Amino acid sequence: MNRAGPDGDAELLRAAADGDRHAFEELYRRFAPWLAARLRTRCADQAVVDDVVQETFLAVWRGSARYRHDGDVAGWLWRIGSRRLIDALRGDGARGRLRQALTRVRHRQEESAEERVLAGVEHGDLGGSLERLSPELRAVLQATVIDGLTTREAAVLLGIPSGTVKTRAMRARRQLRGELA
Structure with missing residues (x-):
């Protein structure tokens, strides 16, 4: 086949x-x-x-x-x-494994395929706007928008409270709206 x-x-x-x-x-x-x-x-x-x-x-x-x-x-x-x-x-x-995984992700020298795709999106200035987001805001957008995780799941993955995920997502959307308007 x-x-x-x-x-x-x-x-x-x-x-x-x-x-x-x-x-x-x-x-x-x-x-x-x-x-x-x-x-x-x-x-x-x-x-x-x-x-x-x-x-x-x-x-x-x-x-x-x-x-x-x-x-x-x-x-x-x-x-x-x-x-x-x-x-x-x-x-x-899970906390130990998650901490280890996040440490690896935060300290790796090479960009992931997803980060390269995000940076390469060329609808208006979206790619540049995404690249200008802080790593914390970009990580929240990636987890919730690209990967489709819920706020709670993103919080577990990123090792931060759910409220912080919501706040960072709101800040990221506001920053993107401002840059793309």
Whole structure:
């Protein structure tokens, strides 16, 4: 099964959800490395990342995660994986793992793929405006807008109170509105 592109991915996912083992294996081969790499930008613990990737695809196989055919398959898998990562980080020792992951993210020298995409958006001056946001404001926007996490989930991921997430999101939106007006 060698389907490519959004329609092929959706067809592959549909076949996998219907119990087609070969389709599931192809889906896993196609998306598991990408999902693991993206999750590693949020968590430095490789064992946790590996578990989350497995849990994500297990949810697809068991049918407990339902694709509604209203978006990109990769985005749908990312949403499942990121939520499962939040759940994993909430478990025993989550504060320590979260602190370790955040320290790694804050101190890495290389930009993540998501940060490069955000910086490269060229609708008006959005890319430049996003780049001019402080790292704290940009992190909140990334967690809540790009990754689709709730305020509470973003707070757990970023290690800050929910009220701080709301305040930073409001400040980021205000700054972006001011620059793009």
